[in-house]
Amino acid sequence: MTVVVAIGTRKGLWLARSEDRVTWEVDGPHHAMQEVYAVAFDTRSGLRLLAGVSSPHFGPGVSISDDLGASWEESSSPPITFPVEDAALERVWQLQPAPASQPGVVYAGTQPSALFKSTDGGRSFEFVEGLWNHPHRPEWEAGFGGQAVHTIVPDPADPDRVLVAMSTGGVYRTADGGKSWEARNKGIKAYFLPDPWPEFGQCVHKVAQHPALASRFYAQNHHGVYRSDDGGDSWQSIADGLPTDFGFAMVVHPHDPDTIFTFPIEADARRFPPEGKCRVYRSRDAGATWHPLGTGLPDNFWTAVMRDAMCTDNAPVPGVYFGSRSGEVYASPDEGETWHQVAAHLPDVMSVRAAVIPA
Amino acid sequence: MKVTVLIPGVLRTATDGASQVDVDVPEPATLGAALDVLANTYPSLDRRLRDERSTLRRYVNFYVNGEECRRLSGPATPLPADAEIQILPSVAGG
Numbered sequence: 001m002t003v004v005v006a007i008g009t010r011k012g013l014w015l016a017r018s019e020d021r022v023t024w025e026v027d028g029p030h031h032a033m034q035e036v037y038a039v040a041f042d043t044r045s046g047l048r049l050l051a052g053v054s055s056p057h058f059g060p061g062v063s064i065s066d067d068l069g070a071s072w073e074e075s076s077s078p079p080i081t082f083p084v085e086d087a088a089l090e091r092v093w094q095l096q097p098a099p100a101s102q103p104g105v106v107y108a109g110t111q112p113s114a115l116f117k118s119t120d121g122g123r124s125f126e127f128v129e130g131l132w133n134h135p136h137r138p139e140w141e142a143g144f145g146g147q148a149v150h151t152i153v154p155d156p157a158d159p160d161r162v163l164v165a166m167s168t169g170g171v172y173r174t175a176d177g178g179k180s181w182e183a184r185n186k187g188i189k190a191y192f193l194p195d196p197w198p199e200f201g202q203c204v205h206k207v208a209q210h211p212a213l214a215s216r217f218y219a220q221n222h223h224g225v226y227r228s229d230d231g232g233d234s235w236q237s238i239a240d241g242l243p244t245d246f247g248f249a250m251v252v253h254p255h256d257p258d259t260i261f262t263f264p265i266e267a268d269a270r271r272f273p274p275e276g277k278c279r280v281y282r283s284r285d286a287g288a289t290w291h292p293l294g295t296g297l298p299d300n301f302w303t304a305v306m307r308d309a310m311c312t313d314n315a316p317v318p319g320v321y322f323g324s325r326s327g328e329v330y331a332s333p334d335e336g337e338t339w340h341q342v343a344a345h346l347p348d349v350m351s352v353r354a355a356v357i358p359a
Numbered sequence: 360m361k362v363t364v365l366i367p368g369v370l371r372t373a374t375d376g377a378s379q380v381d382v383d384v385p386e387p388a389t390l391g392a393a394l395d396v397l398a399n400t401y402p403s404l405d406r407r408l409r410d411e412r413s414t415l416r417r418y419v420n421f422y423v424n425g426e427e428c429r430r431l432s433g434p435a436t437p438l439p440a441d442a443e444i445q446i447l448p449s450v451a452g453g
Binding site for chain 1 (some may be wrong): 368370388402403406407408410411412414417419448449
């Protein structure tokens with residue numbers, strides 16, 4: 001079994017490969033000097049790699065490789081454009097292939113906050129007008145990183161149901177293929193607003209779902225860790241047992257809907273892991289209890305893990321991966337029990353995705 | 360009206376390697392009109408110079424006969440006969 005890890009950074013993309021998920025060969029940079037905030041492996045047919053790339057000089061785009069980075073395809077016309085007068089694409093924050101039952105469908109989340117849908121595997125995208133026309137949109141504010149749809153969770157069975165999360169704005173859900181959207185933030189706190197329990201305006205950092213349990217979502221918020229058991233209608237805190245409720249990442253085990261991983265960060269005003277110790281936290285019971293995982297991880301780790309810089313692979317015993325602002329990437333071959341360094345001294349890691357290369 | 364556009368090395372993959380492209384601009388000839396003509400021939404170049412609203416990218420500079428266009432009239436800058444447009448990425452990043 002060979003696993004490939006795509007590492008998107010502020011200055012390009014690196015690809016790491018391993019037979020044992022302990023020792024790694026790293027090649028790159030691909031797309032040197034371009035920000036790579038979004039990477040995705042499309043495992044539905046072969047293994048397609050998609051990257052949301054953005055040159056500070058020459059603008060954003062989507063690049064596709066069907067040979068794991070040996071060659072890249074980027075269309076001459078921009079794949080994502082805003083068909084409105086008051087916005088232009090600034091950055092692609094998320095690329096999300098839909099379930100296998102929707103071949104060719106790939107969603108893109110962008111800055112400014114909008115959703116796009118591709119039906120040709122990511123070569124071209126259509127604007128999802130319903131979300132853009134939402135009456136809440138004028139009140140969606142920019143966070144420090146910009147105002148973006150950074151999370152897209154297509155329903156595993158129903159192609160008309162999609163959940164998105166944005167900062168700020170919070171969680172929105174459609175049940176009619178994107179025509180209409182409803183805010184779904186009940187129970188998620190926005191401590192930074194005069195009314196801390198608003199209908200929308202939350203700064204949800206990441207939402208994750210297991211495909212076998214479509215009614216359940218997990219969320220890492222800008223302070224707050226939550227679970228929904230009713231499809232996003234309401235959220236309950238699962239932060240007890242974590243050293244802090246701040247963080248960016250939230251990852252579900254690919255084969256167990258009750259197992260989740262996160263990377264706690266001390267606080268909004270102090271964005272380091274608690275005591276500077278690099279630790280992943282895992283819950284085996286849907287957030288009821290949490291356990292730190294640090295075997296092989298360093299102390300004196302004065303950096304942070306961003307919202308898309310943590311993931312699992314799709315192996316029978318899944319590997320877990322994360323990268324840091326300090327350009328370090330770690331892998332666990334055993335669901336987080338032990339960790340090994342994949343790479344160091346890279347630019348700030350913004351996105352990490354991993355997949356088993358088909359035989 | 361014929362004008363000449365000088366292409367920086369980093370963008371020549373989008374012009375099949377050409378460092379200099381002559382374009383025939385309809386009257387009234389402006390920088391924006393010249394870029395429109397250039398876009399027809401080299402769409403993958405255009406997306407790197409302008410966004411989907413045809414706004415000039417912030418960190419790309421366009422010199423018309425040696426004068427940066429933002430100190431003139433931006434895309435509406437009139438082009439004299441035989442104008443030379445030099446495209447240069449600006450100093451940015453870290």
